[in-house]
Amino acid sequence: MPKTSALAPAVSFSSSERDAVYKAIFTRRDVRDQFLPDPVPDDVVRRLLEAAHNAPSVGFMQPWNFITIRDQAVREKVAQAFGRANAEAAALFPEERQYDYKSLKLEGIRKAPLNICVTCDRERGGKVVLGRTHNASMDLYSTVCAVQNLWLAARAEGIGMGWVSIFHDADLKAILGIPDRIEIVAYLCLGYVDELYERPELEVKGWTRRLPLDALIFEDRWQGGA
Amino acid sequence: MPKTSALAPAVSFSSSERDAVYKAIFTRRDVRDQFLPDPVPDDVVRRLLEAAHNAPSVGFMQPWNFITIRDQAVREKVAQAFGRANAEAAALFPEERQYDYKSLKLEGIRKAPLNICVTCDRERGGKVVLGRTHNASMDLYSTVCAVQNLWLAARAEGIGMGWVSIFHDADLKAILGIPDRIEIVAYLCLGYVDELYERPELEVKGWTRRLPLDALIFEDRWQGGA
Numbered sequence: 001m002p003k004t005s006a007l008a009p010a011v012s013f014s015s016s017e018r019d020a021v022y023k024a025i026f027t028r029r030d031v032r033d034q035f036l037p038d039p040v041p042d043d044v045v046r047r048l049l050e051a052a053h054n055a056p057s058v059g060f061m062q063p064w065n066f067i068t069i070r071d072q073a074v075r076e077k078v079a080q081a082f083g084r085a086n087a088e089a090a091a092l093f094p095e096e097r098q099y100d101y102k103s104l105k106l107e108g109i110r111k112a113p114l115n116i117c118v119t120c121d122r123e124r125g126g127k128v129v130l131g132r133t134h135n136a137s138m139d140l141y142s143t144v145c146a147v148q149n150l151w152l153a154a155r156a157e158g159i160g161m162g163w164v165s166i167f168h169d170a171d172l173k174a175i176l177g178i179p180d181r182i183e184i185v186a187y188l189c190l191g192y193v194d195e196l197y198e199r200p201e202l203e204v205k206g207w208t209r210r211l212p213l214d215a216l217i218f219e220d221r222w223q224g225g226a
Numbered sequence: 227m228p229k230t231s232a233l234a235p236a237v238s239f240s241s242s243e244r245d246a247v248y249k250a251i252f253t254r255r256d257v258r259d260q261f262l263p264d265p266v267p268d269d270v271v272r273r274l275l276e277a278a279h280n281a282p283s284v285g286f287m288q289p290w291n292f293i294t295i296r297d298q299a300v301r302e303k304v305a306q307a308f309g310r311a312n313a314e315a316a317a318l319f320p321e322e323r324q325y326d327y328k329s330l331k332l333e334g335i336r337k338a339p340l341n342i343c344v345t346c347d348r349e350r351g352g353k354v355v356l357g358r359t360h361n362a363s364m365d366l367y368s369t370v371c372a373v374q375n376l377w378l379a380a381r382a383e384g385i386g387m388g389w390v391s392i393f394h395d396a397d398l399k400a401i402l403g404i405p406d407r408i409e410i411v412a413y414l415c416l417g418y419v420d421e422l423y424e425r426p427e428l429e430v431k432g433w434t435r436r437l438p439l440d441a442l443i444f445e446d447r448w449q450g451g452a
Contacts, residue, residue, distance in 0.1 A: 006430040007260070010422040011253050013246065013382045020243035021250045021382040025277045025375050027237050034233070051251045053439045055374070058391060060428040062437045071446045089359040101356065119448075130327065130433065131391045133315040138391050140363070141411070144370035148281070149251050151371075152378065156239045156247040165284060165357045165364050177448040185367070196236040202286040204232040207356065211288045213279045220297045222345075222403040 024152045030201065031160030033105045035112040035191030039070075044157055045114065048190075051153035052118070057142035059130035063122065064143045064185075067176055069115040074175065078187070079109040081171035082164060089166050100207065107164040112189035117176055118147055120183045143185040150188070160193035250378045256427065257386030259331045261338040261417030265296075270383055271340065274416075277379035278344070283368035285356035289348065290369045290411075293402055295341040300401065304413070305335040307397035308390060315392050326433065333390040338415035343402055344373055346409045369411040376414070386419035 013021070049066050057063060069075060086106065093101050109115060120143040125132075132138040147163070154161045164187045172184055197204055218224065239247070275292050283289060295301060312332060319327050335341060346369040351358075358364040373389070380387045390413045398410055423430055444450065 006424050007421045008424045010260075010384065010386070010419045011249070012384055013249070016242070017246035017249065018382040020239065020246035021378055022273070022277065023237070023239070023243065024247045025379060026280050028280075028282070030282050034236075047248070049439060049443060051248065053437075053442065054252050054254075056254070056256050056377070056389065060426055060434045060436075062442075065442050065444060065448075065450065067444045067446070067448060069446050074446050085360050089356075092354045092359055094354075104356075106357070125434070128318045128320075130315075130330075130428070131332070133318055134311050134393055135391045135395075137366070141366075141370045141373075144367045145374045145377075147367075148371045148374035149378075151282070152247055152375075153251060156244040158236065158238055160236070163282065165361045167360055169361075175447075179448065179451075182448070193236050195233045198232050198234045200286055202356070208286045208351070210286075211279075213275060216279065216288075216291050217275060218291060218293045220293070220295050220300050221401075222291075222293060222405065222408070224291065225405075 024155045027196065028151055028155045029160065029196045031162045031193060031196070032108050032201070033111065034160055034193045034195050035108050035189065036194060037113055038192050040114045040159060040190060040192070048150050048153050048157070052146040052150040055142065055146035055149045058132045058138035059125055061125040061129050061139055061142060063120045063124045063139040064146050065119045065121065067117040069117065070113065075109050075115055077175045078115065078172065081167055081175065082107050082109060085166045085168055104205065106166060108162050108189040109164065112191040114190045116188045116190060117172065117184060118143060118186040118188065119178060120185050122183060123181060140183065140185060147186045147188070154190060158192055159190055160196065162189045164189060250381045253422065254377055254381045255386065255422045257388045257419060257422070258334050259337065260386055260419045260421050261334050261415065262420060263339055264418050266340045266385060266416060266418070274376050274379050274383065278372040278376040281368065281372035281375045284358045284364035285351055287351040287355050287365055287368060289346045289350045289365040290372050291345045291347065293343040295343065296339065301335050301341055303401045304341065304398065307393055307401065308333050308335060311392045311394055330431065330433070332392060334388050334415040335390065338417040340416040342414045342416065343398065343410060344369060344412040344414065345404060346411050348409060349407060366409065366411060373412045373414070380416060384418055385416055386422065388415045390415060
């Protein structure tokens with residue numbers, strides 16, 4: 001193995017730089033309806049995907065692919081697959097919640113000018129991957145880190161993003177020609193936004209509440225109930 | 227459901243704020259050995275956990291808990307659990323890679339002054355969770371988003387973080403008293419750093435290479451081989 005250390009003084013963050021990182025984290029929203037029609041320029045898409053590609057990955061496996069989807073016919077098929085799955089989803093809720101559930105807009109597939117499907121190639125690093133020997137999900141988790149990088153970068157670019165998870169994977173794979181062995185991790189809708197919710201939309205709309213952080217922190221061992 | 231829209235003009239990012247977000251993303255490293263012994267002050271830990279708690283979560287489920295671990299005796303037990311699992315891991319690699327594998331330092335459990343175990347309570351939102359009806363892993367993925375928020379916030383605070391994934395979960399659960407029904411998503415080591423690798427450590431050390439991003443991007447449908 002090469003001996004070069006390649007260690008360098010850690011680049012520090014000014015307080016305004018630090019605040020900018022927190023600003024992205026705290027003002028990021030899961031956007032479903034506020035997308036403007038303006039196309040996202042290629043160089044901006046490239047920056048977003050560079051951000052995703054610089055996520056941590058187990059064993060430096062980089063198991064992700066990014067399918068950028070702008071074609072309206074493809075998005076129409078995806079929207080229909082969502083619609084079928086969402087009708088099934090609605091029926092799973094207790095009757096008293098179904099009206100509220102159906103009133104929520106849960107995707108921006110047609111409205112957002114850019115969709116991105118993020119996948120995980122579980123065989124990319126070969127059979128034995130450093131760091132994945134005892135937790136087989138680590139490659140999926142790496143791919144999720146890429147999604148979150150993309151989300152925060154998008155926020156900083158003035159672009160809203162929503163993660164749509166109500167699909168049968170088989171439908172999406174058929175529409176996008178994704179091979180069996182590839183796992184779909186996220187289907188994302190992106191576009192410029194000029195308005196955002198100040199708090200999470202599901203909180204604003206009374207679906208559920210923000211939990212108090214204090215109740216979620218334990219010291220040195222689990223301190224909640226079984 | 228309340229009718230309040232609570233939509234507000236999207237807060238914009240100046241170019242220097244945008245650059246700061248990218249700086250966190252591009253200079254973030256998976257740190258295993260560069261930790262300084264200085265304790266991370268409580269208010270800083272709080273900011274990191276606030277960042278994690280502001281991650282997106284499916285159906286606003288917020289399924290995470292954070293166990294902060296400073297106790298040396300606890301960290302010693304965790305380090306020993308890692309050691310046992312890592313010996314098993316090393317044996318899985320082809321003989322010609324075992325020397326290199328064993329020469330890598332893969333954790334900073336004892337050296338980092340702060341460890342955080344991040345868990346996912348898969349029952350938190352009840353049986354039917356909005357957005358998790360068709361992908362049962364969405365709560366785990368939400369928890370990973372919290373980890374990535376924490377990682378980027380840490381970077382902006384001058385704190386390095388490493389994700390240790392070579393454990394038997396049963397060992398960690400026994401040491402930390404984590405109930406069966408709770409899933410461990412990440413075990414993290416954190417501490418201030420004054421040096422970082424300029425590129426990912428596994429690339430610097432010749433374990434594996436950065437993939438060209440262009441090869442990972444497809445348009446409108448999967449374009450790689452099956």
